[in-house]
Amino acid sequence: MAPLPRLAPMLATSGSLPPSRTEHLWSAETKYDGQRALVYLPGDRTVVIRSRSGADITPAYPELHALADVLGDVPTVLDGEIVVLDEAGRPDFERLQPRMGLSGSPAKAARLAAGAPVHLVLFDVLFLAGQDLTGLPYVRRREALEQLVEAGPRWSAPRAVVGQSGRSLELAREHGLEGIVLKRLDSVYEPGRRSPNWVKIRNVRTVDVVVGGWLPGHGRLTGLPGAVLVGQYQDGALSYRGSVGTGWNERQRTELAHLLSIAAMDECPFAPEPAVPGARWVLPRLVAEVRYTALTRAGLLRHPVWHRLRPDLVPEK
Incomplete structure (x- = not known):
């Protein structure tokens, strides 16, 4: 056969x-x-x-x-x-x-x-x-x-x-x-x-993005991500699309913190590097689906909300 x-x-x-x-x-x-x-x-x-x-x-x-x-x-x-x-x-x-x-x-x-x-x-x-x-x-x-x-x-x-x-x-x-x-x-x-x-x-706007970094949380979120920094590949470079800080429950945020710790690196994966004080960088291999209302003139996501991690996808360059 x-x-x-x-x-x-x-x-x-x-x-x-x-x-x-x-x-x-x-x-x-x-x-x-x-x-x-x-x-x-x-x-x-x-x-x-x-x-x-x-x-x-x-x-x-x-x-x-x-x-x-x-x-x-x-x-x-x-x-x-x-x-x-x-x-x-x-x-x-x-x-x-x-x-x-x-x-x-x-x-x-x-x-x-x-x-x-x-x-x-x-x-x-x-x-x-x-x-x-x-x-x-x-x-x-x-x-x-x-x-x-x-x-x-x-x-x-x-x-x-x-x-x-x-x-x-x-x-x-x-x-x-x-x-x-x-x-x-x-x-x-x-x-x-x-x-x-x-x-x-x-019925809602969604986009697949690549996670390139994160910002530490404060207060009850100490040790966990307060927000993740996301981007999309354009002409082979990862372009910054903004930060996403809502949409997780406690379990999801904890799981994400574990994945981010595994992917940690010193070099910024975005080009050009965004001006985000306190950012921590990760290997750009996690893909997420994010809901948003519109794009700003600068190409950033307006009112982004985390929808889900996409372990079935790999970053599209």
């Missing part, structure tokens, strides 16, 4: 709703707050799950291994998002976070799976029965996915709605969901590329 092709996931660009005259060219899917995953099923009743970075995360999610039995001997590569759902059926990233990074601890992953099982939301099929589907239009790949996978106890392929972008965004907002992803019906799958043919529209 020929090996399955190793692929990188296609990524969406941030954007806005299409004009009404072209809305019929787009399909809307719910945007899920979880961990992106490509699922490799070689057709021998085994499964390999890889994160967006390509890391093997199969042992972290034992409840998804049964998908290999469902698809049997059909070699397949699927694209989706791993989530943990709350009581209302909404993705809860905080419940998922303890599962991430447990690839080396299958016993602990099994214990956590019993209490808070994950759900795999499938939205694309890239390879099927010996055929590369990435060159087919999105609408044909969706048809193949819906014919291939029936909803199971830990996975599903939610519907995509054509020509209803505005209404889909309203419904996502009403149900407390992160937003939607629009996909052109005629678009091919572009592995590893952030493509304008997929457009993500969030």
